[in-house]
Amino acid sequence: MFGNVRKKRFPMVTEAPAGRGVRPPLCAFVLTVGAVFSAVAPMACSGAMAVAPDAAHAADSARPMDAVDGGPSGGVDTGTGGGVGTGGATGTGGGRGTGGATGTGGATVVTTCGNGRVDATEDCDGGMLNNGTCASIGFEGGTLACTAACRFDAQACTGPLKPVVTTSRSACSAPCAVYFDATTTPGLMDNDYVAATFLWDFDSTNVDPNGTHEQGRGFLAAHVFAIPGTYQVSVRVRDGAGRAGATVVPIAVTAMTGATLYVAATGDDTAPGTMARPLRTVAAALSRAAVQGSVLLRRGDTFPSSAIEMSSPGPLLVGAYADPASPSNAAPILRLSSSDSAVSVSTQDLRMVDLHIVSTGSASNGVLAGGRNTLLQRIDIQGTGNIAFSIPTAATPVFFVDCHAHDFAGYGVFGTQVMRFAMIGTTIDRFGGGQHGVRIQGGDRSYVVDNTVTSNDVDSAMSALTFRGNNARLVVVGNRVNRLVDFAPQNESVDERITDALAEANVMNDARQGNNVFYTALDIRAKHVVVRNNLFINAAIAVSVEGHPRLPANFVDGIAVYNNTHYYPPGAGDDVHFLSHMGTTGGVIARNNIFFTGATIAPQSTFIHGATSGALTQDHNLSFAPNITGNWPGAAGGTGSVVGNPRFASTDPTNPNAFRLSAGSAAIDVGASTPTYQDFGGVARPVGAANDIGAFEFTP
Numbered sequence: 001m002f003g004n005v006r007k008k009r010f011p012m013v014t015e016a017p018a019g020r021g022v023r024p025p026l027c028a029f030v031l032t033v034g035a036v037f038s039a040v041a042p043m044a045c046s047g048a049m050a051v052a053p054d055a056a057h058a059a060d061s062a063r064p065m066d067a068v069d070g071g072p073s074g075g076v077d078t079g080t081g082g083g084v085g086t087g088g089a090t091g092t093g094g095g096r097g098t099g100g101a102t103g104t105g106g107a108t109v110v111t112t113c114g115n116g117r118v119d120a121t122e123d124c125d126g127g128m129l130n131n132g133t134c135a136s137i138g139f140e141g142g143t144l145a146c147t148a149a150c151r152f153d154a155q156a157c158t159g160p161l162k163p164v165v166t167t168s169r170s171a172c173s174a175p176c177a178v179y180f181d182a183t184t185t186p187g188l189m190d191n192d193y194v195a196a197t198f199l200w201d202f203d204s205t206n207v208d209p210n211g212t213h214e215q216g217r218g219f220l221a222a223h224v225f226a227i228p229g230t231y232q233v234s235v236r237v238r239d240g241a242g243r244a245g246a247t248v249v250p251i252a253v254t255a256m257t258g259a260t261l262y263v264a265a266t267g268d269d270t271a272p273g274t275m276a277r278p279l280r281t282v283a284a285a286l287s288r289a290a291v292q293g294s295v296l297l298r299r300g301d302t303f304p305s306s307a308i309e310m311s312s313p314g315p316l317l318v319g320a321y322a323d324p325a326s327p328s329n330a331a332p333i334l335r336l337s338s339s340d341s342a343v344s345v346s347t348q349d350l351r352m353v354d355l356h357i358v359s360t361g362s363a364s365n366g367v368l369a370g371g372r373n374t375l376l377q378r379i380d381i382q383g384t385g386n387i388a389f390s391i392p393t394a395a396t397p398v399f400f401v402d403c404h405a406h407d408f409a410g411y412g413v414f415g416t417q418v419m420r421f422a423m424i425g426t427t428i429d430r431f432g433g434g435q436h437g438v439r440i441q442g443g444d445r446s447y448v449v450d451n452t453v454t455s456n457d458v459d460s461a462m463s464a465l466t467f468r469g470n471n472a473r474l475v476v477v478g479n480r481v482n483r484l485v486d487f488a489p490q491n492e493s494v495d496e497r498i499t500d501a502l503a504e505a506n507v508m509n510d511a512r513q514g515n516n517v518f519y520t521a522l523d524i525r526a527k528h529v530v531v532r533n534n535l536f537i538n539a540a541i542a543v544s545v546e547g548h549p550r551l552p553a554n555f556v557d558g559i560a561v562y563n564n565t566h567y568y569p570p571g572a573g574d575d576v577h578f579l580s581h582m583g584t585t586g587g588v589i590a591r592n593n594i595f596f597t598g599a600t601i602a603p604q605s606t607f608i609h610g611a612t613s614g615a616l617t618q619d620h621n622l623s624f625a626p627n628i629t630g631n632w633p634g635a636a637g638g639t640g641s642v643v644g645n646p647r648f649a650s651t652d653p654t655n656p657n658a659f660r661l662s663a664g665s666a667a668i669d670v671g672a673s674t675p676t677y678q679d680f681g682g683v684a685r686p687v688g689a690a691n692d693i694g695a696f697e698f699t700p
Contacts, residue, residue, distance in 0.1 A: 113150035120699060121682050122150040134158070137236075137684070138244030138677075147234065148206035149214060151199075154236050154246040161187050161245025163198065163237045168373070168397050168420065171252040173292065173315050174228050175351050177375040177399040178251055179420045180221040181445065182235065183473060189240040193219040194500050194530050195560060196239040197677045204234040204248070213401070213424055213450065217678070218475035218502050220447045222422030224377060224401050225253045240675040256317055258292030261285045264323065265301040275323065281305070282334070286312050296321040297355065300328025307338035307363075314349035314371070331356040331380060341365040342384070349373040359383035359408075365390040366405070369398050377401045384408040388428070391415030400426050409433030412453065417469070418443035429454045436462050437483065441490070442469025450478040458512065467498055474501040482510050486523035488548070495550040498526035505680050505695075509537035509653055520544045520580075525551070527586070528558040533680045533695045535565050537653055540576050541609065542566040542595075547583030557586025557614070561593060562674040565659050565695040567651060570598030570627055574605065578621075578636070582610030590618045592671040594646050594694035595636060600627045606634030620672040622646060622693045642666055646694060660696045667693035 113122060118130040124146035134142040134157035142157035164186065168179035180200070183193045200216035200223075207229035216223070225231055233249040260273075263285045267278035279285045282303055285295040289312040297303065299322050310318065320332050333356045336342040342363040345352070348371045355378075359366055362385030367376060370392045376399065381388050388405035389412065391398050397420035404427045405412045412428035415421060418440050428437045429452065437453035440446050446467065453464035464481030467474055468490045476485065485508060489496035508521035521539035522531065525548045536542035545559050561579065568576045578595040581588050590608075599605040607623055608616065621636035623643050635643050644666025649657040661667055671691035678684055680695040687697045 113148075118150075123152040123684065125150050132684070138238040138242050147201055147204045149201055149204065151201050151204070151215065151234075152236070153204065153234065154244070155234070155248060157244070157246065159244040159246070161185065161237055161239065161243055163235045163245055163247045165233075165235060165247065165249050167249060167251070170250070171254070172349070172373075173256045174226060174253050175317075175353065175375065175377060176225040176251070176253045177351075177373065177397070177401070177422075178223060178225065179397040179399075179422060179445075179447075180223075180233070180235075180249070181420075182219050182221075182237070185219075185237060185245075187239075187243075187245075188237075189243070192240055194502050194528055195675045196237055197675065199236045199678075201234040202231065204232045207231050215682070216449065216477075217504065218447070218449070218477050220445055220473065220475045222397070222399060222424065222447050222449075224375065224399065224424075225251060228253050228255045238675075238677050242675075256292050256294055256315065258290050258294065260294040260296060261288055262296050262298070262321060263303070264298040264326075265303065275321070282308055282318075286310060286318075289313075289316055291315065293317070294319065297332035298323050298326065298328075299332060300326065300330045302333040302335055304335045305337075307336055307341060308334065308343045309346075310343065310350060310352070310371075311346045314347045314373075315351070316347050316349070317351045317353065318355070319351070319353040320355065331378075333358055335360060336363065337361040338363055339385070341368045341390075343367045345369050345371045345374055347371045347374075351375045351377070352379060353377045354379075356380040357382070359385070362386075362409070366408070368392065369400075370395050372396060375399045375401065376403055379403045381405050382407040384410065386410040387414045388431075389413045391418050391421060393417040396420045397422065400424070402426060404428075406430045410435045411437070411439055413438040414441070415439075415443065416441045418446060420445045422447040423449070423451055425450045427452045430456055432457045434462065436466045437464040437481070439463070439466050439468065440471065440474075442471050442496075444471070445473045446471075447475045448477075448479065449475065451480075453479065453481045453483065455483050464508075467501070469496050469498075471496075471498045472500050474498070476502065476506065477504045478506065480507045480509075482508075484508075484510070484520060484523060486525075487529060488523050488525035489550070492549055497551065497555065499528055501526060501529045503529065503531045503534060505533045507535045507537065507653075508539065509535075511538050524559055525556055527555055530560045530562070531564060532560075532562040532674075532676045533564065533678070535567070535659055535680065535695055537567050538569065538572065539566065540568065540573070541580050542578045544580040545584065545588050546580065546610075547586075554585045554614075556584040559586070559588045561588065561590045563592040563671070563676045563679070563691070563693070563695055565594040565596075565646075567594075567596045567648075567659060568598055569651065572598060574599040574601040576605045577609035578607045580609045581614065581616055583613070585614045587615035588617070590616070590636075591620050591674055592676070592691060592693045593621045593636075594667060595621065595623045596646060596648075597623075597625045598627055599625065602628045602630070602632045602634060605632075607636035620670065620693060622667050622670075624666075640670065640672060642670060642693075659694070661692060661694065661698040663698075663700070665692075665698060668698045 134144045139157035139159040145153040147153045166181040200221045202223040231251045236246040238244045262275045262278040264278040267280040269280045269284040271277040273279045291313045294317040335358045339361040364386045366381045366384040366388040368390045400423045402425040410433045464483035465485045487498045510519045520541040521536040523544045576597045576599045597605040619638035620640035623635035646667045647662045647665040649660045649662045669688045669690045671693045679697040683697045
């Protein structure tokens with residue numbers, strides 16, 4: 001298939017079930033340059049894992065869904081007792097998360113909403129609409145306005161569509177995690193919610209001036225409302241025909257009303273549990289916790305135990321507090337010695353916030369998140385031997401937000417038959433053992449957004465994000481990874497069907513090279529997948545679309561690949577392809593993509609690779625091979641395709657301007673119309689006379 005070159009793509013791997021098994025030796029590595037975009041350098045390897053707090057992070061039955069189209073229903077969680085805040089001296093406050101849009105190379109894009117000018121990632125600012133109108137964003141008429149978050153407010157625009165949003169709940173206590181589902185929106189072209197663009201503003205009236213992760217895109221969404229208030233969640237949709245609509249979903253958030261119990265390493269389990277006279281152990285506090293209550297652990301303290309069982313009635317908050325008599329910003333440490341589950345959650349509606357879990361027994365499960373409406377926020381975990389965060393089948397919805405799993409072996413996240421799962425702003429790094437960063441083995445409705453997954457394994461780590469089993473409705477947006485992302489059965493011998501997935505604005509950069517081993521960025525053996533605005537860096541194959549021996553020949557079908565940028569650097573090798581398409585009679589569309597190859601051998605660098613047996617549409621793509629001289633038959637074909645220099649502002653992935661277009665780019669204003677109404681960074685398309693090719697619109 002690949003001539004004399006050995007390809008290692010890892011899309012299909014036969015695996016043992018995810019049991020405890022025997023942990024293989026774990027090698028330690030150091031990321032030599034920042035974040036996702038660096039090479040990894042091996043340091044040492046042994047069978048034991050050192051377990052120590054990470055100084056960099058030390059500071060820190062399902063409920064029915066409520067149908068929402070104008071008037072959602074749902075009750076407020078109730079309880080008794082005194083009030084407790086979620087911040088300041090007695091709350092779980094501290095870091096408010098690390099999410100939000102970032103630059104290509106990890107540098108945060110800083111904008112100043114309200115400064116009287118429209119910055120790069122803003123739609124508008126106050127009365128400045130940047131020439132935007134209702135018509136320019138797909139509406140038929142009306143008056144466009146600007147929200148407090150510098151996003152277009154289209155509520156006074158008129159259009160043929162109206163999003164219908166289903167929520168996991170419409171009222172709860174802070175911090176309140178809510179899951180949103182817009183898949184039943186009527187009237188979309190071909191009823192296609194995957195290709196439609198849904199834009200979310202979770203706090204359009206700025207109830208929380210310090211809120212994080214307040215913007216979203218995709219037909220699913222999730223958000224944590226950190227403080228009490230009535231939030232107006234704005235959602236705007238535009239379908240494949242360019243038609244638009246908007247609605248607002250109110251979410252009512254109240255404070256926890258139950259009693260607060262304080263826990264300190266110097267406390268006494270016979271004490272009343274006040275800040276002046278705290279309890280000593282987490283178990284004692286949980287045994288006394290009541291509905292709507294809070295159990296707060298003192299910052300800077302360590303709480304040793306074998307394991308912790310969280311089964312108290314919910315809603316319940318378990319978090320951290322700062323004691324003026326013993327000041328510290330460090331998250332409380334739970335040092336747990338169990339080799340089974342370090343923390344088991346069966347509490348319904350648990351908020352577990354600002355804690356640091358250290359597994360000294362290489363726990364099989366770091367946190368077994370088994371309760372409904374479980375929120376893990378700013379949880380730091382290390383030392384686990386099989387799964388850091390585990391999701392059993394009955395748990396729905398489950399939210400992991402701004403967490404950090406590191407220095408462990410096995411999986412960062414593993415779940416079977418996962419329903420309504422959200423992972424937002426979470427980092428999974430410094431792990432080995434030959435498994436996946438995140439493995440979702442079957443289920444429905446996963447929302448995986450703005451995460452970073454970087455493995456240390458030089459060769460054996462399988463995937464950063466893998467979606468397997470019978471799985472449907474997947475939103476994978478804004479992630480940064482250094483391993484494969486795949487929507488595919490777990491091996492060649494099983495019939496597993498994945499459908500309806502969106503992969504947008506992700507950065508996939510696997511920098512491993514040498515020994516004639518090359519890697520695929522995105523592997524698709526699924527039906528109806530939209531791939532748009534992604535950056536594929538260092539991948540020998542950017543997108544692989546292939547059939548499967550246990551699936552019908554036409555099952556892998558309806559794959560749309562729009563406005564992506566693929567960069568393979570000079571000197572990295574040959575045999576490079578943007579799209580591999582084989583083994584399926586289903587259809588693929590490749591449109592408005594940039595293929596930059598630094599290879600030198602023309603026959604081994606092709607935009608399309610494989611014995612295509614299905615319907616393939618390719619047009620308006622740009623190819624560039626600066627080191628190939630003479631005829632290059634492998635460049636992209638089809639109407640509107642060009643060979644020319646994209647003139648990237650930078651090809652250094654650590655530069656925040658990496659892979660943005662500069663003046664004179666051959667990609668400017670030559671793209672076709674696609675249902676890709678924003679670019680990688682959120683800039684509305686088109687900026688000029690027509691869409692640009694690639695993940696970024698050129699902004700002068």
